[in-house]
Amino acid sequence: MSKSSDSPDGLLTNIYKDILSPTMQEYGKALALLPRAVNAALQPIDLYLHTKEVNHEEIKKLVIEKASKKSPDDIVPPDPYVAVPAMQALSYSIDSDALRNAYANLLSASIDKNMKDYVHPSFVEALKQLSPIDVKVFDSVLKHKLCVIVDLVSYASYDGIYPKSQYILETNISGLEISNHLMQGAAFNLLSRLGFIEIQNTAITDDSCYAPIYASNEYRDLLQKHSKRPNLAPIRKHFIITDLGELFGQVCFDS
Numbered sequence: 001m002s003k004s005s006d007s008p009d010g011l012l013t014n015i016y017k018d019i020l021s022p023t024m025q026e027y028g029k030a031l032a033l034l035p036r037a038v039n040a041a042l043q044p045i046d047l048y049l050h051t052k053e054v055n056h057e058e059i060k061k062l063v064i065e066k067a068s069k070k071s072p073d074d075i076v077p078p079d080p081y082v083a084v085p086a087m088q089a090l091s092y093s094i095d096s097d098a099l100r101n102a103y104a105n106l107l108s109a110s111i112d113k114n115m116k117d118y119v120h121p122s123f124v125e126a127l128k129q130l131s132p133i134d135v136k137v138f139d140s141v142l143k144h145k146l147c148v149i150v151d152l153v154s155y156a157s158y159d160g161i162y163p164k165s166q167y168i169l170e171t172n173i174s175g176l177e178i179s180n181h182l183m184q185g186a187a188f189n190l191l192s193r194l195g196f197i198e199i200q201n202t203a204i205t206d207d208s209c210y211a212p213i214y215a216s217n218e219y220r221d222l223l224q225k226h227s228k229r230p231n232l233a234p235i236r237k238h239f240i241i242t243d244l245g246e247l248f249g250q251v252c253f254d255s
Helices: 008-020 022-041 043-066 080-091 099-109 122-129 132-144 181-193 207-214 219-225 241-254
Strands: 147-154 166-173 196-201 232-241
Touching: 008 219, 043 099, 043 132, 080 099, 080 122, 099 122, 099 132, 099 219, 099 241, 122 241, 132 181, 132 241, 147 207, 147 219, 166 181, 166 232, 166 241, 181 196, 207 219, 232 241
Parallel strands: none
Antiparallel strands: 147 166, 147 232, 196 232
16 A cells, blocks of 8 residues: 555655755755865964964064164053054954054054054054055055145047036046056045045146156056047146044054
8 A cells, every 4th residue: 555645654755755866965965065165264264363372472573673763661561452452453464564564563652652642542443444555555655755646537528628528537546556546546535534634636736746647657557548538638636644644654654
C-alpha cells in the first residue's frame, strides 16, 4: 500500500527527496562555504588584533622620534580624550606614511606642555576622515604656500563680449600632481567642509601665481579630455587657510 504524502512517513520521504535534490545539495555546499568565507574576510581584523601590541610599540618609537628636539622638562602626560583615540586610529593607519606622520605629530604635541592646549580633540576625528591623498594635499598647500586653484569651463556661445552660457567642466584644479584630478579636487572640498580652508570664487591680482597650474600635467590632461568642447577657459579662484586650519597644520604637519 502506497504511503499518503500527508502521513508522517510520507512527509519524511518528501523531506529526504528535497534534501537529496541537486538544488538542496548546492545550497548545502554554499552553507558549508559561508564560515570559510567569513573567516577569510575577517583575517585582516585578526591580523590587526594580533599586531596591535607591536603597533603600540611602533607608535611610541614614532612619538619619541618626533619629540627628540623637546626638552624632557616639557614632556607631560597627554589628555586621554586626545591621546587614546589618536593612538587607536594610528594603530590601523600605521601603513600610511602620510597619516602615520600626522598622528605622530599630534601625539608629540599632546605631550608637550607648550603645545598640548593647541591640540583640539576634533583634530583626531578630522584625521580619521582624511585619506592619505587628502593629507598630502594639505601638506603641499602648507609647504608651497599654495592659495590658488582654477575651474575649467566651456562657453557655449558668445553675444558680443559676454558669454551666453557657461558650463563648469572641472573644479579645483591645483596642479599638485599628487594623484588624479578627481581625488585632488575632492580633497579641497573635504578640507573646506572640515573648516580648514575657505574657497573664494574670486581671483587674486597677481596672475603669475596661476602659471604653475597652467603648466601642470593635470591642467593639460583636462584640456585634452575636453578638447571637443567650445571655448575652453580657466576660471581663477583662490582659497585661504582658516585659523582652525593654521592650528591643525601647526599640530599635525611638519610644515
